[in-house]
Amino acid sequence: MNQLKSKVLNKYLDSADTIAQAVEQAELDANYSQILFPNGMVDLIEFYNNQADEQMVKAIEKDKDFAKLGTTAKVAHVIKTRLQQQAKYKSKIQGMFKYLLNPLHAATALKLKYNTMDAIWKLAGDASNDYNFYTKRGLLGIVYMRTINFWFNDNSKDNQDTWAYLDKRLDEVVSVGKNISSLKAKFIP
Numbered sequence: 001m002n003q004l005k006s007k008v009l010n011k012y013l014d015s016a017d018t019i020a021q022a023v024e025q026a027e028l029d030a031n032y033s034q035i036l037f038p039n040g041m042v043d044l045i046e047f048y049n050n051q052a053d054e055q056m057v058k059a060i061e062k063d064k065d066f067a068k069l070g071t072t073a074k075v076a077h078v079i080k081t082r083l084q085q086q087a088k089y090k091s092k093i094q095g096m097f098k099y100l101l102n103p104l105h106a107a108t109a110l111k112l113k114y115n116t117m118d119a120i121w122k123l124a125g126d127a128s129n130d131y132n133f134y135t136k137r138g139l140l141g142i143v144y145m146r147t148i149n150f151w152f153n154d155n156s157k158d159n160q161d162t163w164a165y166l167d168k169r170l171d172e173v174v175s176v177g178k179n180i181s182s183l184k185a186k187f188i189p
Contacts, residue, residue: 001036007026008023008026011025012044012092013089019040019044041096045099049115053115053116053119056078056082056085057119057123059085060077071125074123074125075170076167078120078123079147083151083159090152113141113144117138121136139173143169146165150162150165150166
């Protein structure tokens with residue numbers, strides 16, 4: 001079933017405007033649109049995001065130099081890898097993001113964002129199991145979404161402006177974390 005979903009997804013990303021068109025271009029019976037993606041675009045977007053997460057993880061696992069990086073650099077590298085992998089489909093991804101902005105799709109959008117943030121933190125070596133687990137994913141979710149929105153409009157060579165933007169946002173989060181730790185040390189024995 002995933003092979004058929006992948007075939008339809010690829011047709012959608014490459015040229016189709018709707019799932020029905022993608023199914024037709026994949027030379028499948030029209031009924032497959034309901035069989036493969038019974039909830040329509042929500043299911044297609046969820047399948048796309050899961051595939052993108054898997055591709056991101058595989059690429060990082062093959063990167064021999066990744067383990068040498070510090071935590072912040074690992075997080076930045078993973079996000080850059082994901083966006084570079086998906087650059088060909090930037091306009092389609094932007095359309096998917098707009099689709100998920102509908103309040104009816106908020107739960108799906110939150111779930112997909114959480115899954116991606118969790119995958120990024122696991123790749124970066126996060127093993128927290130206290131409040132930091134959620135704080136890290138929440139803060140990274142904000143950085144990630146702001147970076148993606150910047151990326152959608154970035155026309156710089158090799159996305160250099162996006163990478164600078166990402167690095168600045170990550171530095172801000174690290175700075176906030178250090179300030180919180182400093183305050184804790186002063187006020188909590």
